[in-house]
Amino acid sequence: MASASSLAASISPGTPADTVPRAELSEIDDSTKSPALFFLCSAILWLLVGTAFAVISSWKLHSPEFLNQWEWLTFGRARTAHLNTVVYGWAVNASFAVSLWIMARLSRSVVRHSGILMLAGAFWNIGLTVGIIGILAGDSTSVEWLEIPPYATPMLFIAYALIGGWTVVTFRFGKSEHIYVSQWYLLAAFFWFPWLYSVAQIMLIFAPARGTVQSLVNWWFAHNVLGLWLTPVGLAAVYYFLPKVLGKPIHSYYLSVLGFWSLALFYNWAGMHHLIGGPVPAWVLTAGIAASFMMVIPVVVTGINHHLTMVGSFHMLKYSPTLRFIVFGAVNYTLSSLLGSTMADRNVSEVVHFTHAIVGHSHHGLYAFFTMVMFGSIYYMLPRILRKEWPSAMLISIHFWTTAVGVIVMVIALSVVGAREGLEMNNANIPFIDVVKHTVAGLELRSYSGMLMTVGHIAFAVNFLWMLLKPRTAQNSEPTLFRQPTPDLETAAQ
Amino acid sequence: MNRAPLIFLGVFFTLAFSWTGIVLTNQLAYGKLEPVYDESEAKAFPQSVPGIAAQGKLVYQDLGCIYCHTQQVRRPGFGGDIDRGWGDRQSVARDYIRERRVLLGTMRTGPDLRNIGARQAGEGGREWHIRHMYDPQITSPGSIMPSFKYLFETRKIVGEPSPKAVQRLLPASAQPKTGYEVVLTERGDALIEYLLSLKDTYNYPEEASRVYVEPKNEEKKSEHPGEAVKPEKHP
Numbered sequence: 001m002a003s004a005s006s007l008a009a010s011i012s013p014g015t016p017a018d019t020v021p022r023a024e025l026s027e028i029d030d031s032t033k034s035p036a037l038f039f040l041c042s043a044i045l046w047l048l049v050g051t052a053f054a055v056i057s058s059w060k061l062h063s064p065e066f067l068n069q070w071e072w073l074t075f076g077r078a079r080t081a082h083l084n085t086v087v088y089g090w091a092v093n094a095s096f097a098v099s100l101w102i103m104a105r106l107s108r109s110v111v112r113h114s115g116i117l118m119l120a121g122a123f124w125n126i127g128l129t130v131g132i133i134g135i136l137a138g139d140s141t142s143v144e145w146l147e148i149p150p151y152a153t154p155m156l157f158i159a160y161a162l163i164g165g166w167t168v169v170t171f172r173f174g175k176s177e178h179i180y181v182s183q184w185y186l187l188a189a190f191f192w193f194p195w196l197y198s199v200a201q202i203m204l205i206f207a208p209a210r211g212t213v214q215s216l217v218n219w220w221f222a223h224n225v226l227g228l229w230l231t232p233v234g235l236a237a238v239y240y241f242l243p244k245v246l247g248k249p250i251h252s253y254y255l256s257v258l259g260f261w262s263l264a265l266f267y268n269w270a271g272m273h274h275l276i277g278g279p280v281p282a283w284v285l286t287a288g289i290a291a292s293f294m295m296v297i298p299v300v301v302t303g304i305n306h307h308l309t310m311v312g313s314f315h316m317l318k319y320s321p322t323l324r325f326i327v328f329g330a331v332n333y334t335l336s337s338l339l340g341s342t343m344a345d346r347n348v349s350e351v352v353h354f355t356h357a358i359v360g361h362s363h364h365g366l367y368a369f370f371t372m373v374m375f376g377s378i379y380y381m382l383p384r385i386l387r388k389e390w391p392s393a394m395l396i397s398i399h400f401w402t403t404a405v406g407v408i409v410m411v412i413a414l415s416v417v418g419a420r421e422g423l424e425m426n427n428a429n430i431p432f433i434d435v436v437k438h439t440v441a442g443l444e445l446r447s448y449s450g451m452l453m454t455v456g457h458i459a460f461a462v463n464f465l466w467m468l469l470k471p472r473t474a475q476n477s478e479p480t481l482f483r484q485p486t487p488d489l490e491t492a493a494q
Numbered sequence: 495m496n497r498a499p500l501i502f503l504g505v506f507f508t509l510a511f512s513w514t515g516i517v518l519t520n521q522l523a524y525g526k527l528e529p530v531y532d533e534s535e536a537k538a539f540p541q542s543v544p545g546i547a548a549q550g551k552l553v554y555q556d557l558g559c560i561y562c563h564t565q566q567v568r569r570p571g572f573g574g575d576i577d578r579g580w581g582d583r584q585s586v587a588r589d590y591i592r593e594r595r596v597l598l599g600t601m602r603t604g605p606d607l608r609n610i611g612a613r614q615a616g617e618g619g620r621e622w623h624i625r626h627m628y629d630p631q632i633t634s635p636g637s638i639m640p641s642f643k644y645l646f647e648t649r650k651i652v653g654e655p656s657p658k659a660v661q662r663l664l665p666a667s668a669q670p671k672t673g674y675e676v677v678l679t680e681r682g683d684a685l686i687e688y689l690l691s692l693k694d695t696y697n698y699p700e701e702a703s704r705v706y707v708e709p710k711n712e713e714k715k716s717e718h719p720g721e722a723v724k725p726e727k728h729p
Contacts, residue, residue: 038584061603064640066629071644142597171498179497188505190568195509199517204595211591213517213525215598220516228509266503267641277568278598279585284516350573354564354602392690415620425602428577432605437636439603 024108029384029405034041035117036385037468039097040378042125044461046089049132053082053455056392058450072136080147088128088153088156089210091366094234094374096121097165099186101381103167103241107184113166120162127155143204143214145222152204159173163173164190181256182236188264189232196221196228199309212280216272223271227366231267231333234370235259235302236379238330242309245318245323245380263298267478270487273344276353292344295337303334310469319481321396325376328404332368336361351426356439356446357418364411367453372403376461381477382464388472390480395463397482402456405448409449448458518699527591530698538638539696543688550556550688562639564599565692578608579613582704586701591696597717604639607653623686624660624678632665645682651675658683 022365059066104111111117115426131148134140139149167190171183180268202222203209209217237450243250250256272280272288310327317324340361343352352358383389390396419440422434529538543551554560567581575581585608591597614622622633627645630637646660646671659675661668670676678686 022607060640061638064638069643073559074557074642075640076561079555079561080558114557130623137557140556140558142560142595144560144600179501184501187501188726191502191505192509197515199513203517203521208594209521210525211527211593212587212596212598213520214596216516216520218542220512251530261504261508264508265511272516274600275598278566279589282521284520287515324617327655353573354600357602358600410686425578426574428574428579432578433634436603436638440638 001392002370006181009022025105026384027192028104028108028110028249029101031112032104035121036097036101036381038118038121039093039100039445039450040464042121043090043093043097043374044464046085046128047457048461050085050090051247051454053078053085054181055447055450056134057082057456058443058447062102062440062447071157071452072138075137076139077140079138083145083409084128084132084135084147087366088131088148089125089232091370091374093121093124093177094378095372095379096124096379098231098237098374098381099189100167100170101385102182102188102236104174106176106180106240107171108176109170111170113169114164116162120159120166122159124153127159130155141205143218145225146200146204146218146253146356147225148240150201153205157201160194160197161214173189175213180239181250181253181260182240184237184260185239189229190237192224192232192268197222201359203307208251212278215275215278216280219267219271219274220256221271224268225361226271226370227263227267230370231244231263234329234333234373235263235290237373238306238333239324239378241322241377242306244311245326246309246318248313251305255305259298259302259305262294262301264296267293270340276344276346276349289344289346293323296341296457297333299337299341303330306330306465316485319483319485321390321400321480321482322376322380322442324482325372326402328400328483329369329371329373331375332364332372336364336369352418353422354412355418355422355425356442359421360411360414361416363414365405367403368407368411373408375399375403382467386467386472388470389478390463391466391470392463392482393482395459396480398459399463401458402452402459406449406453406456409452410446413442413445413449416477417445419491515530516581519619524587527588529591529706530588532696538588539583539698540592541696543691547691548580549594550681550684550691551597553685554688555597557642557685558598559599559607560601562601562603563605563607565641567606567608567694575606576603578601580610581609583605583694583697584695586698587699607689607692611690611694615690615693619690620686621663623689624663627682627686628660628664628668632705643681645679645685647679648674648676648678685706 056067057075058074060068060075060078064075065486071077100111100117107281118399120314128148131152134149135147139151140147141149146153167186200217203217204214204221239250239256259458267289269291272284273292276289278285278287324453342348343357343361421435421439423439425432446490497576530542531538565585567583567585568575569584570576576584589608590598611619613619626633626639627642629641629643630639631641651673653674656677660678661676664676668676691697
């Protein structure tokens with residue numbers, strides 16, 4: 001591998017898209033319209049479905065008699081349907097939309113063959129629908145993060161291959177001479193995921209490995225869905241939208257390079273911390289713990305880079321919806337990753353492993369970071385794709401505050417109740433049933449916070465639908481901001 | 495763009511690193527682990543489970559039991575697993591080699607089940623499971639486990655009442671009309687057989703020799719690696 005500085009030199013010194021003529025960008029945006037809209041509509045529909053499963057399964061956990069007459073909605077299935085709809089329905093559809101849009105813009109490549117993307121989208125969503133119905137009907141594989149039954153997964157793989165191939169082609173035939181850091185993350189993510197997914201499918205479902213080798217493959221895959229797919233897409237979006245909204249370049253390109261390669265090197269080992277104490281070779285766990293600690297480097301480096309880009313522009317959080325969501329997400333990327341590194345420590349894991357604290361942590365990463373970044377990205381993309389503005393700033397505001405407050409309450413509630421649960425569980429003098437009873441209050445709080453987030457999702461979906469349906473107004477419309485900036489501010493910012 | 499091949503190489507090698515280290519190395523290291531044949535017992539361990547228990551495992555999988563129950567016992571002194579009586583010894587890799595799907599699990603909303611077949615054994619264990627599945631509040635008041643009433647069915651008594659009828663174990667609210675009886679469905683029966691089959695009681699030779707000691711003593715021991723440690727059963 002060449003030295004980092006020479007690699008860094010290959011990146012443009014400015015935000016590349018700034019140098020692209022407006023008309024060309026507009027043409028590119030237009031060409032992304034049908035695939036991006038298709039993925040976004042799917043994502044938001046899945047978000048609503050996933051939210052419904054979330055509320056149902058959360059409620060069941062403290063009130064087990066709730067909706068308990070139906071086998072297809074038993075906790076083990078509703079919870080699994082929730083995970084798969086929000087991860088593969090919402091998060092992946094949203095990341096397809098956002099990454100294809102960013103990729104087309106940064107590569108300066110008008111989207112050609114968008115039929116391929118539409119076909120891929122159809123495969124993905126039909127495969128997923130079949131999979132979710134399969135899970136509810138009792139065909140779940142019970143392999144965490146790979147529950148979708150084997151009759152649906154080939155469709156998902158085909159969809160993925162089509163989109164991955166399209167991304168590489170778009171990148172290859174683009175006019176842009178430079179590779180911006182967002183593109184690094186996207187290309188890497190599109191390369192990593194099929195590798196992980198195919199190895200995991202083969203070694204776990206189609207030709208299962210013997211014994212706990214399965215568990216190693218399982219967590220190598222499952223943690224890397226977050227680490228090598230959702231995190232790179234989320235960071236690519238932050239790296240793209242942060243400078244874009246602020247109208248200034250990323251603070252340091254050298255830090256971006258360091259952040260990217262250290263993430264690439266360490267994240268893919270980190271998943272082993274999910275098996276601490278388990279019947280697998282201890283050295284693998286130790287390596288996973290070490291890698292989890294080493295993740296502090298990319299996280300801190302990226303956090304500093306983003307923070308120094310923001311410095312001097314914090315007042316813009318008052319106006320720009322995109323910026324507010326993206327910054328909330330970026331801050332929580334730093335927080336949840338640092339907490340994650342801490343939780344990988346053997347002594348901490350001894351307590352929090354197997355508890356609700358882990359559930360809290362995964363919502364911290366997947367929601368407070370990734371989902372919020374996607375929300376912010378969509379608020380930026382959609383007006384450019386549709387050439388209309390968001391109809392209601394009020395709904396955006398409701399969306400932000402309900403989801404932000406909701407997820408913070410959820411993470412804190414689950415972390416506190418989980419830590420207590422872990423401490424009590426390790427003390428054999430406390431009867432197990434008491435440990436369970438002590439979690440109920442926290443689980444109830446989690447349900448309420450989830451309902452708050454549901455309100456936000458409905459506000460978002462209503463705003464989205466309203467925007468799709470409303471007629472396009474006169475030529476130059478004003479962006480929808482939380483409030484109008486005072487005149488001395490750059491209005492070009494949003 | 496001319497740097498793209500370099501980026502690709504880097505991206506390739508980073509994942510290849512963990513793929514080699516985590517997946518390939520361990521597949522080679524213990525992916526072909528075999529059962530141990532014990533001459534004194536004339537059996538190979540771990541033992542295979544009866545067919546009905548294997549079917550019950552599929553029910554365990556399709557209901558999603560794994561999301562609240564682990565099947566792994568951590569070593570003595572690490573967590574409260576052994577102290578809680580979830581096993582006599584820690585789980586080892588060889589325990590799982592006959593399982594087509596390994597269900598270690600990552601949540602303990604409910605207790606670990608790796609040795610539930612030892613805790614709730616025999617006919618008494620079966621009856622406990624029947625009550626517990628019908629309504630967890632009967633056996634474990636305050637539990638947040640859902641009931642699995644759909645693993646039971648009420649049917650008309652044809653001829654003699656079935657010896658498999660279970661209503662005598664269930665509360666008054668579950669009693670059928672005269673002429674009817676409550677039985678487990680096939681799936682319910684299989685699930686309970688599976689739970690009864692869950693126990694890792696055999697001590698493998700290499701595990702029997704494992705002594706849990708303070709790290710200080712461990713160092714001393716490693717000074718004499720040639721000396722075989724006398725196998726002893728873990729208490």
